[in-house]
Amino acid sequence: MKIFSTHHRIIGFGYLLISSIAVAVGTGLSLVMRLHLTWPDWSLPLHGPVLPEEYLALVTMHGTLMLFFVLTVAPQSGFGNLILPAQIGTRHMAFPRWNAAGMWLMLVALLVLLSAFIVPGGAPIGGWTAYPPLSESSLAGPGQGFGMDLWLASITLFGIAGTISAVNTLTTIVKLRCEGMTWERLPLTVWGWFTAAMLSVIAFSVLLAALVLLFCDRHLQSGFFVPANEWINGVMIPHRGDGSPLLWLHLFWFFGHPEVYIAVLPGMGLTSMVLANFARRRVFAYKLMIATTLLIGLLGILVWGHHMFVAGLNPFAGTVFSVASLAIAIPSAAKVLSWIATVWGSKSKQIRLTTPMLFALGFVSLFVTGGLSGPILAQPILDEYLHNTFFVVAHFHLIMAMAGVFGLLCATYYWYPLMFHRQLSEPLGKVHFWCTLAGAYATFLPMHLTGLGGEPRHYAQLNGIVKPANDLLSATMPMQRHITYSALLLAVSQVFFFWNILKTARQPSMTEENPWQATTLEWAPQPADEDELIRVYREPCQYGARGESFSPQWKPEIPLQHEAE
Amino acid sequence: MPTILTPPEIDRRHDRGTDRHLDVNDGDNGGRRPPTDKRTGGNGDGENWSNRPQGRRGPRERLSAARVGLFFALGGDLMFFVALVSIFFVDKSSGHFDAYGVYVHSWKATVIPEILWKNTAILLLSSLTAEIARQRMFDEKLAMDEWLGLGRPVSGRAGIWLGLTLVLGSMFLAGQWMAWRQLAAQGVFFSSSMSSHFFYLITVTHAVHLFLGIGALIGALLVLWRSRSMLTRQVLVDGTVWYWHVMGVLWVFLFALLEFGQ
Numbered sequence: 001m002k003i004f005s006t007h008h009r010i011i012g013f014g015y016l017l018i019s020s021i022a023v024a025v026g027t028g029l030s031l032v033m034r035l036h037l038t039w040p041d042w043s044l045p046l047h048g049p050v051l052p053e054e055y056l057a058l059v060t061m062h063g064t065l066m067l068f069f070v071l072t073v074a075p076q077s078g079f080g081n082l083i084l085p086a087q088i089g090t091r092h093m094a095f096p097r098w099n100a101a102g103m104w105l106m107l108v109a110l111l112v113l114l115s116a117f118i119v120p121g122g123a124p125i126g127g128w129t130a131y132p133p134l135s136e137s138s139l140a141g142p143g144q145g146f147g148m149d150l151w152l153a154s155i156t157l158f159g160i161a162g163t164i165s166a167v168n169t170l171t172t173i174v175k176l177r178c179e180g181m182t183w184e185r186l187p188l189t190v191w192g193w194f195t196a197a198m199l200s201v202i203a204f205s206v207l208l209a210a211l212v213l214l215f216c217d218r219h220l221q222s223g224f225f226v227p228a229n230e231w232i233n234g235v236m237i238p239h240r241g242d243g244s245p246l247l248w249l250h251l252f253w254f255f256g257h258p259e260v261y262i263a264v265l266p267g268m269g270l271t272s273m274v275l276a277n278f279a280r281r282r283v284f285a286y287k288l289m290i291a292t293t294l295l296i297g298l299l300g301i302l303v304w305g306h307h308m309f310v311a312g313l314n315p316f317a318g319t320v321f322s323v324a325s326l327a328i329a330i331p332s333a334a335k336v337l338s339w340i341a342t343v344w345g346s347k348s349k350q351i352r353l354t355t356p357m358l359f360a361l362g363f364v365s366l367f368v369t370g371g372l373s374g375p376i377l378a379q380p381i382l383d384e385y386l387h388n389t390f391f392v393v394a395h396f397h398l399i400m401a402m403a404g405v406f407g408l409l410c411a412t413y414y415w416y417p418l419m420f421h422r423q424l425s426e427p428l429g430k431v432h433f434w435c436t437l438a439g440a441y442a443t444f445l446p447m448h449l450t451g452l453g454g455e456p457r458h459y460a461q462l463n464g465i466v467k468p469a470n471d472l473l474s475a476t477m478p479m480q481r482h483i484t485y486s487a488l489l490l491a492v493s494q495v496f497f498f499w500n501i502l503k504t505a506r507q508p509s510m511t512e513e514n515p516w517q518a519t520t521l522e523w524a525p526q527p528a529d530e531d532e533l534i535r536v537y538r539e540p541c542q543y544g545a546r547g548e549s550f551s552p553q554w555k556p557e558i559p560l561q562h563e564a565e
Numbered sequence: 566m567p568t569i570l571t572p573p574e575i576d577r578r579h580d581r582g583t584d585r586h587l588d589v590n591d592g593d594n595g596g597r598r599p600p601t602d603k604r605t606g607g608n609g610d611g612e613n614w615s616n617r618p619q620g621r622r623g624p625r626e627r628l629s630a631a632r633v634g635l636f637f638a639l640g641g642d643l644m645f646f647v648a649l650v651s652i653f654f655v656d657k658s659s660g661h662f663d664a665y666g667v668y669v670h671s672w673k674a675t676v677i678p679e680i681l682w683k684n685t686a687i688l689l690l691s692s693l694t695a696e697i698a699r700q701r702m703f704d705e706k707l708a709m710d711e712w713l714g715l716g717r718p719v720s721g722r723a724g725i726w727l728g729l730t731l732v733l734g735s736m737f738l739a740g741q742w743m744a745w746r747q748l749a750a751q752g753v754f755f756s757s758s759m760s761s762h763f764f765y766l767i768t769v770t771h772a773v774h775l776f777l778g779i780g781a782l783i784g785a786l787l788v789l790w791r792s793r794s795m796l797t798r799q800v801l802v803d804g805t806v807w808y809w810h811v812m813g814v815l816w817v818f819l820f821a822l823l824e825f826g827q
């Protein structure tokens with residue numbers, strides 16, 4: 001296998017490898033955080049006790065790695081390269097060389113970020129949102145010097161690489177669909193990738209502008225994000241002008257909110273397709289699903305202010321953002337209804353509870369659980385209390401982190417035969433699923449309660465601090481222990497996954513062409529002739545009345561008769 | 566709702582799909598390349614591109630893919646400048662309360678060096694030469710001469726105009742450099758004031774884009790010189806010139822903003 005290949009499959013594997021490194025490191029960091037929160041005196045082997053500023057570095061690096069390098073890279077660029085071309089019937093991406101360049105740039109971005117651990121001062125401590133003024137000056141804390149510069153460099157590279165990848169995805173979808181692959185016939189996964197790529201192109205550029213300005217503030221004495229004459233630790237730092245941190249918040253969240261949708265949209269699309277395939281039914285309201293995908297993308301650009309309700313935003317603006325955010329619940333709910341309706345009508349004999357199906361159902365469950373707290377947070381009056389508490393952490397870990405990971409695991413189990421010509425073991429997969437589901441809920445549901453109980457985000461220690469706060473926060477300690485044990489369970493459950501992979505690696509490769517009896521084009525038999533015309537004859541997800549027969553998109557024969565809807 | 570949608574293009578090509586190798590009317594060579602493979606970049610050389618698989622349907626396909634890609638990339642890039650310009654307006658109107666509770670609005674406009682007018686004219690002129698070069702790439706007569714083996718007139722003609730664009734573009738960048746030097750001589754630097762931040766930020770980020778454009782021009786010239794494939798040459802010149810146009814128009818807006826918008 002050539003390393004410097006421009007073939008989209010190899011690039012896709014490269015992206016998945018980048019994400020695997022990031023997810024391994026990111027998980028390790030999160031476990032250290034949990035152990036420290038629960039047992040503040042615990043000392044990390046080979047390192048010693050975790051200091052408060054180190055805790056903040058852990059939070060920052062965990063968030064940056066997971067959100068950028070796992071949840072953005074793996075679904076969008078990883079599976080986007082591995083599966084998307086086959087799914088729309090093209091043999092290559094639109095710009096193979098740019099594609100390869102983007103992947104290598106992404107790897108450099110990851111390495112730059114990770115190198116922040118070993119430079120003097122260590123990793124940055126300002127959180128993945130890098131709010132000024134703390135991100136403005138190396139006086140703000142260890143890690144805010146060179147470490148923060150590396151963070152800036154890394155995210156800049158990430159933005160450029162992400163844009164390259166998104167442009168490639170968009171052009172491929174627009175120009176290289178095969179014969180007969182009309183927009184209505186595109187699988188919903190492709191719609192997810194398309195919308196996410198659209199958001200990437202728009203959002204990453206704005207982030208890049210913000211990063212450039214932050215760099216100027218840090219090194220060229222400008223003052224875009226801080227007022228003139230800022231004092232940090234008794235030192236005055238001169239800046240010119242009347243900047244405001246609020247400006248950074250606007251720019252960052254203009255990027256940040258679309259970013260969370262970039263992370264989850266491909267998973268939404270995959271969930272729709274996988275549910276339909278294993279329920280052996282059409283996707284309920286296919287066109288509406290396309291519309292809601294696009295609508296979520298559109299509204300996603302207009303709601304960034306809901307992260308800023310208590311940051312000094314004009315209350316009238318807050319109301320507008322609140323209404324827009326509540327409006328996003330409508331297309332989201334429409335999606336959930338379609339998922340449920342798709343599965344609901346499936347007769348018990350015909351539904352197939354395979355591992356990918358379970359993970360797709362898990363996605364739905366987590367999306368609902370995490371989504372319910374969204375409209376709560378989207379009301380300024382409630383957010384005033386909940387902002388910066390663990391309630392928010394619970395919200396986004398369920399809806400984004402866990403749903404996103406379930407989407408990725410669903411993709412892995414579902415497409416494994418295409419990726420490695422082997423099928424992962426079903427019994428092991430099911431054990432993996434149930435342990436992961438239990439671990440996810442046991443870890444993140446109680447965070448709602450500790451958040452309501454007053455636990456703030458980004459606090460290194462909850463007990464043994466000044467009196468009134470101590471009374472409040474140490475009351476959450478039993479729950480903290482529970483969360484930590486659950487998080488360990490969640491991490492350890494992944495052993496079943498690796499065991500499964502190792503076990504199947506030793507088996508002979510399979511020959512079955514379409515093991516899930518899927519209808520989308522990536523499962524079509526490989527044509528012997530490179531020049532053969534790829535053609536699609538119908539929408540995806542066409543199954544016979546009993547679910548046994550199905551007409552894949554690539555089969556020319558007369559479509560099956562359907563039961564009356 | 567009908568579940569099966571049959572788009573018109575499927576019906577139209579239906580018979581051709583099943584027995585495509587028998588269809589020799591219509592100048593079709595059985596889906597294979599013509600005996601002598603001299604492609605002109607047009608559709609008139611006796612091959613029916615539509616019968617080839619997606620992605621191999623001839624020049625127009627790659628060209629339009631490149632254009633679509635450029636369109637999305639430039640769309641993203643414009644968002645970068647939209648962000649900068651929005652911040653410009655935010656900062657222009659912001660102020661602060663001083664120690665006595667008096668509201669101070671401290672924005673002071675930076676005087677724009679005269680030379681930017683000349684630079685703007687040069688840049689617009691360079692867009693014109695670039696467009697002429699682009700037109701030459703699609704000139705049917707030149708293409709025909711080349712196909713007949715009469716040298717490489719397409720590369721020659723387009724190369725001259727592209728080279729001229731390169732010269733003008735470099736003059737623009739040199740002019741921008743002089744503008745920065747003039748301001749520096751007057752003691753106006755990036756860090757001098759809020760408005761000087763923007764002057765430098767906008768002109769420098771735009772100059773970086775033009776610098777990339779110069780790189781693309783050099784690349785296109787190299788390809789004109791070396792490459793034999795008409796398609797590769799067309800795609801590269803076309804993309805570079807469109808990029809150049811967009812950067813030119815963008816500059817007009819940015820310049821107007823700096824000159825009249827402060």
Ligand code: HEM
Pocket residue numbers: 129260261263264306307325326328329332371373374375376377378379383386387388392395396399400
């Ligand atoms: C019904 C739809 C949703 C609504 C109304 C909503 C609302 C909110 C609000 C108001 C906040 C800010 C809370 C605060 O900081 O005080 C928030 C935070 C967050 N949401 Fe959502 N949300 C929704 C769906 C989603 C989805 C689908 C995702 C991801 C896929 C997501 C990811 C996040 C993340 C990552 C944060 C925290 C960012 C941070 O401060 O670090 N949300 N959400």
Ligand SMILES: [Cu+2]
Pocket residue numbers: 256257260303304306307
């Ligand atoms: Cu948001």
